[in-house]
Amino acid sequence: MARGDRAAFEELYRRTSPWLAVRLRRRCADQQIVAEVMQETYLAVWRAAGSFAGTGSGSGTGGTAVGWLWTIAARRLVDAFRRRAHHAQPPPAAAPYPVAPAAEEEALVATVGGDVGDALRRLAPELRDVLQAMVLDGLSVRETAVLLGLPEGTVKTRARRARTAMREALA
Numbered sequence: 001m002a003r004g005d006r007a008a009f010e011e012l013y014r015r016t017s018p019w020l021a022v023r024l025r026r027r028c029a030d031q032q033i034v035a036e037v038m039q040e041t042y043l044a045v046w047r048a049a050g051s052f053a054g055t056g057s058g059s060g061t062g063g064t065a066v067g068w069l070w071t072i073a074a075r076r077l078v079d080a081f082r083r084r085a086h087h088a089q090p091p092p093a094a095a096p097y098p099v100a101p102a103a104e105e106e107a108l109v110a111t112v113g114g115d116v117g118d119a120l121r122r123l124a125p126e127l128r129d130v131l132q133a134m135v136l137d138g139l140s141v142r143e144t145a146v147l148l149g150l151p152e153g154t155v156k157t158r159a160r161r162a163r164t165a166m167r168e169a170l171a
Contacts, residue, residue: 001045001046001049002049002050002052009042009045009046009049012045012065012069013042016066016069017038017042019066020038020041020069020070020073021034021038023070023073024037024038024073024077027077027147027148028077028080028081033077033080033081033084036080037073037076037077037080038073040076040080041069041072041073041076044072044076045068045069045072048072052065052068070137071137071138074133074137074138074139074143074147075139075143077147078139078143078146078147081146081147082146115169115170116166116170118169119165119166119169119170120166122165122169123162123165123166124165126158127158127161127162127165128162129148130144130148130155130158130159130162131159131162131163131166133147133148134155134159141155141156141159144159
């Protein structure tokens with residue numbers, strides 16, 4: 001992709017777009033916003049492919065292409081929320097906590113594994129969502145607040161509670 005290989009871009013899109021769409025829909029119920037964010041994300045990925053340094057690069061996303069892709073998408077979603085809030089009512093948030101664990105959460109716990117994975121699994125969903133947005137997605141308090149539709153103070157409180165719960169579970 002960095003050399004302008006359209007087939008490589010199409011393969012990345014084919015492999016990642018279903019996952020990305022599901023992940024975005026879990027955070028926003030407005031299909032128009034999700035479609036716009038998908039388009040903006042892949043356009044940004046195409047334009048910036050040469051700047052992705054890959055695994056172990058210190059790119060802030062763990063060095064994975066999927067992490068890099070999600071970071072771009074999450075920031076585009078926050079931007080879309082801000083645009084909508086500025087011009088009208090905020091978009092409807094997706095149902096915050098599905099009854100069955102999502103594949104994304106299962107993958108998170110499986111990736112982390114061990115005692116940390118067990119501690120994550122035991123966290124209340126609202127604490128896990130804040131922890132995921134801030135730690136794994138690398139979003140700021142403000143971006144997390146916009147993404148989750150919460151006041152910044154609530155995000156800070158939940159982040160503190162999540163860290164405390166994780167420390168206690170791992171002690």
